[in-house]
Amino acid sequence: MSNPINNLGFHGIKPVTPATPVAKAASSGSDFAQMMRDQLEQVGKLQTDADDQVAKLVSGESDNMTEVFVATRKAQVAFSLLMEIRNKLVDAYEEVRNMRV
Secondary structure (H helix, E strand, O other), X not given: OOOHHHHOOOOOOOOOOOOOOHHHHHHOOOOHHHHHHHHHHHHHHHHHXXXXXXXXXXXOOOOXXXXXXXXXXXXXXXXXXXXXXXXXXXXXXXXXXXOOO
16 A cells, blocks of 8 residues: 555655854854844844835835745744743743842
8 A cells, every 4th residue: 555645745854044143153152142142133034024025015126925924924933932942031030139138
């Protein structure tokens, strides 16, 4: 009996690798603050790219709405993730601050 998944061309699922591996950043000697600064810069670049794409669409330089939607969604997801990380850090700080010593 043949495997219908392999017949479709799927030969296994490959693990997703992050754009900037955390283990590599930690082993290269960069500290947490620098890693957060880098991520903030990356979110800023995504937002700038989305703004540029929208401006090109509005001005008529580009007619590819798909690229605009993708760039805008990437910026939105990156910002949402950044805000969730910030909220978790604030919660952790408040928990440590309220500990009795």
